Amino acid sequence: MSDKRLVVTDDGSHTLYIPELNETYHSTHGAIQESKHIFMEMGLLYFLEREKIEEASILEIGFGTGLNALLCVLFAKAENKSIHYESLEAFPLSEEETSKLNYAQILEGENSTGIFQQIHASPWNEQSRILPKFELFKHEIKVQDYSAKEKFDICFFDAFAPSKQPEMWEVDVLKKVWNALKIHGVFVTYCAKGQLKRDLKSIGFEVESLPGPPGKMQMVRATKI
């Protein structure tokens, strides 16, 4: 996946465009806006409020630019929450690519530039501590080859679209996520396709269709019951 182009989305935040897939890493209606809505509000905040607890473990499928990880670190820091964050990525971006992204400049938070650099500088395949209460483990691996050694509270499922990378949305991959979640664990994704909802239900998830971020009617949240 070479020759990526930097694109400014509608909220002023960057995303990357991959010509060979004709796909972007985020919604062009607003990358930060999309990540905040789908993964933070409908995923992490929902879980913490529902459980009335101060800590969560997150498994992300598709580390990409590290935007979701950055939002979680800034949230953990501002709200004094404990987060264990693991993320899978088959094709890590280069330092040259991540250093151009403007997320840290846009997002509020003390030292967000330093935190974003720390997230990217942390080594692959070992645990790093970004904050006293934030652990990060970036796995350089294909999701198809991954098997979870522990169970997570939340899965941020952030693969490229099913039309672009159908293998990421196959039932076998979704079953892997089911196995990696605790009972009552929460799966969130921007995709709201009928096939995905049917597949999640067939695995055993309780599926909700929720309002999506600007530019997207719906998103999906599914709970392991």
Ligand SMILES: C[S@@+](CC[C@H](N)C(=O)[O-])C[C@H]1O[C@@H](n2cnc3c(N)ncnc32)[C@H](O)[C@@H]1O
């Ligand atoms: C939509 S982007 C992720 C965006 C990311 N969460 C962010 O905050 O920037 C999808 C990511 O999945 C990665 N990917 C593609 N195939 C994969 C695979 N088989 N296993 C794991 N990751 C994969 C891509 O390289 C890309 O970084």
